[in-house]
Amino acid sequence: xxxxxxxxxxxxxxxxxxxxxxxxxxxxxxxxxxxxxxxxxxxxxxxxxxxxxxxxxxxxxxxxxxxxxxxxxxxxxxxxxxxxxxxxxxxxxxxxxxxxxxxxxxxxxxxxxxxxxxxxxxxxxxxxxxxxxxxxxxxxxxxxxxxxxxxxxxxxxxxxxxxxxxxxxxxxxxxxxxxxxxxxxxxxxxxxxxxxxxxxx
Ligand SMILES: [Zn+2]
Numbered sequence: 588x589x590x591x592x593x594x595x596x597x598x599x600x601x602x603x604x605x606x607x608x609x610x611x612x613x614x615x616x617x618x619x620x621x622x623x624x625x626x627x628x629x630x631x632x633x634x635x636x637x638x639x640x641x642x643x644x645x646x647x648x649x650x651x652x653x654x655x656x657x658x659x660x661x662x663x664x665x666x667x668x669x670x671x672x673x674x675x676x677x678x679x680x681x682x683x684x685x686x687x688x689x690x691x692x693x694x695x696x697x698x699x700x701x702x703x704x705x706x707x708x709x710x711x712x713x714x715x716x717x718x719x720x721x722x723x724x725x726x727x728x729x730x731x732x733x734x735x736x737x738x739x740x741x742x743x744x745x746x747x748x749x750x751x752x753x754x755x756x757x758x759x760x761x762x763x764x765x766x767x768x769x770x771x772x773x774x775x776x777x778x779x780x781x782x783x784x785x786x787x788x
Contacts, residue, residue, distance in 0.1 A: 594621075596773035599702030599761040601710070603628055604752040604780055609667070611779045612723050612750070612760065617743040619774040620763035622680045622699040622720035624707075625655065625663045628755035631712055633659050637676045637719040647729075649676050654753070655721060663756065668749040671742040675725035677735070680717070681765040690766070697764040706759050720761075723748050725768055739770035751783075 591613065594600050604610060612621055627633035639656040641647055649655070651669040654662045682700035686692040704714045724742040729735050762776040763769055 591777040591779040594760060594762045594776040594778070596762050596775055597697040597702070597764040599699070599706045599759060600778070601706040601757065601759040602780065604756045604758055606752050606754050607783070608752050609781050609783055610664075610750045610752070610758065611747050611781070613745065613747040613777040613779075614671070614724050614740070614742045614774075615744060615777050616774040617746070618724075618740045618770040618772075619742070619776060620725040620740055620765075620768045621723040621776040622703065622761045622763055623723055624680075624703060624718055624720050624759050625657075626707075626710070626712060626757040627657065627661075627663075628757050631710060631716070631757065633657050633661070634716070634718050635663060635721065637721075640676060640721075647677065649674055649721070655750070658718070662753040664750040664753055666748060667751050668747070671724055671740070671746040671748070673724070673726050673741050674748070675722040675727040676719070677727055677729075678719070678722060678725070678737070680720045680761070681763060681768070685765065699761040699763050699765070702761045702764070703759050707757070710757050712757070722763075722768075725763070737765075737767050740768075 625635040680699035
């Protein structure tokens with residue numbers, strides 16, 4: 588099926604979903620991260636919360652069968668399929684400062700945070716309102732001492748994650764702009780919103 592929406596490399600997209608609808612996020616070429624943030628469509632002060640999700644799901648690895656929770660302790664989405672199985676919910680979206688601090692790159696550089704801000708402004712959501720994103724396909728490893736390393740995604744071409752909306756939502760997705768998170772190259776992300784009955788995968 589070709590009816591998915593395409594996010595160009597190092598870009599983003601925002602859209603709304605109704606409770607019960609299914610979002611499929613696809614890595615069409617492999618090894619590409621997509622940052623996702625969620626807001627309650629009717630009250631944008633309610634938003635995705637990493638802390639609540641890791642707490643209530645009792646895991647730092649969030650995949651099929653887990654819920655994504657809001658800062659007000661409500662379920663926002665359920666992950667109903669995950670063909671790759673590795674996502675991150677620890678690290679903040681890459682920002683201009685990420686490239687200055689982590690990469691010592693002081694040139695202009697695209698970032699997830701800027702793409703989230705640009706695509707969410709039409710909903711009245713400002714930079715400081717953007718929470719820690721759910722980083723689909725991101726491969727963050729940690730050892731028993733807590734040392735973190737960002738490795739290339741394990742996703743291969745065509746891997747996808749499916750989410751069911753548990754409330755009416757504003758969703759923003761990116762095709763991540765950070766070299767280390769994406770195996771050194773930038774690829775597109777595809778997505779599709781459908782009713783359960785029209786499920787294409
Ligand atoms: Zn990013």
